[in-house]
Amino acid sequence: MQIRKNNRAARLLAAVATIACLTVCSNAYSQYAPAGAPDLTGVWQRTFPGNSSLMEEMPMTEWASERFARAKPLHGPRTASATEANAAEIRCLPMGFPGYYYRPRPFEIFQLPDRLLMLFEVDNFWRVVHLDGREFPEVPLHTWNGTSIGHYEGDTLVVETRHILGWESESNQRWLDRLGHPFSDELVLTERIRRIDDETMEIEVTVDDPVAYSEPVSGTLTFGTKSYELAEFICNELMLSQLPEMRPEQ
Amino acid sequence: MAASNLSLAHHANSAYDRTTxxxxxxxxxxxxxxxxxxGIWLQVSQEDGTTIEWAGEFQSVQDLYRFFGWNKDTFQPGDEVTILGNPDRRDGHASMWVSEVIFADGTRVDVRNTP
Incomplete structure (x- = not known):
């Protein structure tokens, strides 16, 4: 009984320490990260155009071209109205990565000893990048945002993400961006994240998805620091909207 | 025109004529x-003495709060306001994508002016 109590006390202490660390340690990243590792903490938002794609000419396979033609994005040259669009975001569904980065919304990074946390304002969504040396699970669990595992290489954090749910159907579109470029369950995403200066972070993205792209697709996304704090953003308030055309046909 | 046909606006601004x-x-x-x-709805008087309802669509809560300090109480029923913006392209849709608001005291807010 005493042991159980002690375990509970230890768990409680660990929980309190974690919460305290989330608020206090975020600026003390260096005590966890190896020497020379980048300080990525802070609030960030994209500085690249949201209606762009990783490459101007995406090397789409036939599989991808066919699905791209059926995409009805909310942005870019093929913009459809909200009632006609089939972008995941119009249904308040997760966009996955790198898709989330294209939203004009801030996200905050916290660096901890065994993981890096990204808190996204849009959808009140959080992403964990595991830094504890683990391997990807032998039996994959495909999820909306996948599993992310990272490690530091000098001034760069290298993150690999796998097992993101890929393009499923007309009503369950999964894109790399906001323009409708699809990806499959086979997507392997590599991000090389580094700090360029006090106000700029750069993520070099490589998409390896042989089902959708005949060769790896790469691009560099840049982000600027923001002074404001994240706020609550419940996308599903859409369902309460009295502007009926803000949401797709049910 | 029936009011039920009027409060239509689009999430994406493609429904709106950005040139006007x-x-x-x-x-x-x-x-x-x-x-x-x-979203905002206004009762608007017409020359023939009848009134119609106009709808205006804005960006997110966070943009309006963060950059202009607006909240759920910024507009109250009965307030007189002017909204400027891009009209819906379709006939019979009295709605716009709002770019600017003029309050009764003359204060103008350019809601597209966000960092």
Whole structure:
């Protein structure tokens, strides 16, 4: 009984320490990260155009071209109205990565000893990048945002993400961006994240998805620091909207 | 035109004619301060003495709060306001994508002016 109590006390202490660390340690990243590792903490938002794609000419396979033609994005040259669009975001569904980065919304990074946390304002969504040396699970669990595992290489954090749910159907579109470029369950995403200066972070993205792209697709996304704090953003308030055309046909 | 046909607006602004800006003055009937986009409805008098309802679509709660300090109480039913913006392209849709608001005291807010 005493042991159980002690375990509970230890768990409680660990929980309190974690919460305290989330608020206090975020600026003390260096005590966890190896020497020379980048300080990525802070609030960030994209500085690249949201209606762009990783490459101007995406090397789409036939599989991808066919699905791209059926995409009805909310942005870019093929913009459809909200009632006609089939972008995941119009249904308040997760966009996955790198898709989330294209939203004009801030996200905050916290660096901890065994993981890096990204808190996204849009959808009140959080992403964990595991830094504890683990391997990807032998039996994959495909999820909306996948599993992310990272490690530091000098001034760069290298993150690999796998097992993101890929393009499923007309009503369950999964894109790399906001323009409708699809990806499959086979997507392997590599991000090389580094700090360029006090106000700029750069993520070099490589998409390896042989089902959708005949060769790896790469691009560099840049982000600027923001002074404001994240706020609550419940996308599903859409369902309460009295502007009926803000949401797709049910 | 029936009011039920009028409060139509689009999430994406493709439904709106971005090359045209119109100005509508009326009395606030509803203010919907929700994500992902906010909305306002105005009762607008017409020359023939009848009134119609206009709808205006804005960006998100966070943009309007963060950059302009607006909240769920910014507009009250009965307030007189003018909204400027891009009209819906379709006939019979009295709605716009709002670019600017002029309050009764003359204060103007350019809601597209965000960092």
């Amino acid at each position: 800006t119109i100005s509508i003055t009326g009395t606030v009937t509803r203010w919907q301060f929700i994500n992902p986009h906010c």
